Amino acid sequence: FESEMARLAQLNLVGEMAAGIAHEIRNPMTTIRGFLQLFRENDRHMQREYIPIMLEELDRANDIITEYLSLAKNKTSYQKSESLNRIIESLLPLIQAEAVMCGKHVNGNLGSCPDIQLDDKEIRQLILNMCMNGLEAMSVGGTLCIETYQDDTHVVLLIADEGTGISAEHLEKLGRPFFTTKDEGTGLGLAICYSIATRHQATIEVNSSSKGTTFMIRFPMQAV
Ligand code: ADP
Ligand code: MG
Numbered sequence: 036f037e038s039e040m041a042r043l044a045q046l047n048l049v050g051e052m053a054a055g056i057a058h059e060i061r062n063p064m065t066t067i068r069g070f071l072q073l074f075r076e077n078d079r080h081m082q083r084e085y086i087p088i089m090l091e092e093l094d095r096a097n098d099i100i101t102e103y104l105s106l107a108k109n110k111t112s113y114q115k116s117e118s119l120n121r122i123i124e125s126l127l128p129l130i131q132a133e134a135v136m137c138g139k140h141v142n143g144n145l146g147s148c149p150d151i152q153l154d155d156k157e158i159r160q161l162i163l164n165m166c167m168n169g170l171e172a173m174s175v176g177g178t179l180c181i182e183t184y185q186d187d188t189h190v191v192l193l194i195a196d197e198g199t200g201i202s203a204e205h206l207e208k209l210g211r212p213f214f215t216t217k218d219e220g221t222g223l224g225l226a227i228c229y230s231i232a233t234r235h236q237a238t239i240e241v242n243s244s245s246k247g248t249t250f251m252i253r254f255p256m257q258a259v
Contacts (some may be wrong), residue, residue, distance in 0.1 A: 052103070055213035059099045059221070063092035102223040105160070106212065112234040117153040119190055119254070120145040120183055126159060130166045130179070138175040141166075146184035151254050157231045164224040165194045165250050171217070172198025172248065188256060195249040201241070209241060 070085045127143055134141045162181075169179045173196050182193040201209065208214040210229040215222030232239050232252060240251040 052106075052212050055222075056099065056103055059213065060096050063096040066092050099221055099223070102221055102227060103212075105227055106223065106230055110230075110234075112154040112157060112231075114152040114154045114235070116150045117155055117158075118150050119148055119153065119158070119192060122153070122155055122158050123162060123181060123183065123192075126162055126166075127181075130163070130170075130181075133167070134170055134179060137170060139170055139173055140176075140178040142178055142180045144180065144182040146182070148183055148185045148190045149256060151190050151256060153235065153254075154231075157234065161228045161231045161252070162192075162194070164228050168224060169194055169196030169198060169248070169250075172196050172200075174198075185256070189253040190256060192252040192254070193249055194252075195247060197247040200245045200248055201243040206241065206243065210239075 067089045070089050073085070074082055123143065123145060127141065131141050166179060166181065173179070177197040179197075180193070180195040182195070184191050205214075205216065210225045211222075212226040213222040214225075229239060235254060237252050237254045240253070242249045242251070
């Protein structure tokens, strides 16, 4: 019975995702088609103006497909013994640059942690997705904190922002593919984070208030 439930839930998710991706890809296609139709009837000035938009729309459709593919369930994780702090240190300049561009700050507070089994590409993606969300949630002057520490059983990663927080209604939908409150959002960032965490036997906890949001990702020290 339980596996039947799991199968149904899975089918449901696949259907939801197919509907979501169809919708997301159809929007840019409609825009591009409209412009092409205009070009057939109109002058070159218009082309110069609209071709960049068409390229942007094509890139967007491409991004959605790329992100969607990285959600694939049977995707293999290439995990090896790695330092989480080393991965974060290599990403900090990138996150810092992104923050500076929008007038925000980043604070790294990395405690000593043992190496754990990590797929470095996946963990980079998880950290970047969460940090981008944190930066996007804050107004100018806000600080994003990235912290690591170890407890008895886990290496813990905290990503905390001083943003607007997440309402109870939205908390429930967090991590659902295509759930977004942003005009330009794909709604795939967190879904990818959750699937990466699952492949690492890690858990994600969210704490949110009107003062900000903290994501806590707990990696087991020994593979279970
Ligand atoms: P996207 O960023 O494309 O909208 P995500 O999957 O990354 O998609 O996030 C889904 C939604 O979750 C966001 O649109 C936003 O409403 C909410 N969210 C995620 N992280 C945060 C955060 N740190 N603070 C506030 N809201 C957040
Ligand atoms: Mg995002």
